[in-house]
Amino acid sequence: MQRFLDLLQDIARLWQNYWPGYLNGIRSTLILAVVATLIGCIIGFACGVLNTIPYTKQDRPVKRFFLKLIRVVVRVYVEVFRGTPMVLQAVFIYYGLPYFTYNAVQWPSVWAAAIVVVSINTGAYMAESVRGGILSIDPGQTEGAKAIGMTHVQTMLSVILPQAFRNILPQIGNNFIINVKDTSVMFVITFTEFFAFHRYIVGINNMYFPSATIEMVGYLTMTLVASFLLRALERRLDGSDSYELAQADPLTMTAGTYRRPDPAGGTLSQPPDPEAQDRIRQQRKHGRNRGER
């Protein structure tokens, strides 16, 4: 019991002295995670769309070659960035640029490097999620769009991607939450986010456990809020379960009553002229039109 009180006391002391540092770390973590997830989604959607452009044997060889090349490039990108640790990618990209240019080109800021690394990493994961999301949409949706003359891009933007987006929203949420936590590896390129501040502070005062407790609570709060917001977004996208009738349905009464064509004509919203119908009925009954008698 005493130990818990000590812990609370230590945490209070840490927080009192260093709260601007912790909050700053949270801010950096969140900005990096949000921006990188958004850019990653755009990369993922672009890859997903490029990957699913259909081609047939009738297409020109140049077009077919080009589309195949795109698929190969996307595939290589996905496999490389999904198959290596992000912490290594960060080092690779951050120090690779100056190395190859003999220090002529440097990263403008550690922020830029961090955003690029996390974005392309997220993009690699999202590319596969988006591909799965597009494949999960009934091919009938594509056919319906094609049948009214939409191009591939129009079909994708208006019909397929909005539905795929809804279906992979849980995946996007997953990626965001992973990014909130995994941006902590960006300390290797001296990016100071939430976890990097913890490393800095315990280096000064050795209060490993109290500071780690603050970190745990901080990360959990961020991810819980994120989950809650994502669920709310999902509910909002699903829309209301009810709808308003604009007026009464004139055809409900005719359900199941298809009859032989009626020579009196008339459209569905405007029933045929009753007089004409009556005349025809009389004609059928008596074999002649009563009016002609």
Add this chain to the structure above:
Amino acid sequence: MHSDAILEVRHLSKSFGSHQVLRDIDFTVRPGDVTSIIGASGSGKSTLLRCVNLLEAPSSGQVIFHGQDMTAPGVKATQYRSKVGMVFQSFNLFHNMTVLENCVVGQVKVLKRPKAQARENALKYLDQVGMGPYIHAKPRQISGGQKQRVAIARALAMEPEVLLFDEPTSALDPEMVGEVLSVMHTLAQQGMTMLVVTHEMAFARDVSSHVVFMADGVICEQGDPQQVLANPTQQRTRDFLARFMAR
């Protein structure tokens, strides 16, 4: 050749791998024609219809629209498809849009109509098929027959020259078949050119001006509905009709 024809199918064949589904199909659609394509399941009716609007690429042969070969390389299929509407067995309404948006999106994106005009136009056709009250509903909230009526309105809103129907009532409960057939019947009366794959013999007999009977990927018999359905000349047509009427 038929200069007055809207659509001519010439020597059309289609194979999936080594399996030949259509062989040397030949027929003509003139303005105002209502052509019913009948035949047993697997005889290639649906594939033929999908070849006509190029959802399937024909293996050989031509689809000629107003004298122009649509299967020639370099022809934009999208523009052609906007003039040839299609109604599917499984409706294929866009799930992410309301009934009204379903009928507006094609006009705005493909025909580049202003939104207000597209909306007005969509409302006109939705009213015509009796779906005016449901414009705010999502496809998942309405019945099968209603979905199919919306699908018809969506095709009509593009103001196509020909309307293709791929077994439009086959996925419907029996009590919903009537409302869809009524709509199609009215369209036929208004002079819409239609090409209908159907199992509704009453519709083929009463509404269509031309009946095509298919068996095993070839056109076995075609002509006037009275002649094909009442006095078929081919034994296969007689067998098919006898089986159908016996049900």
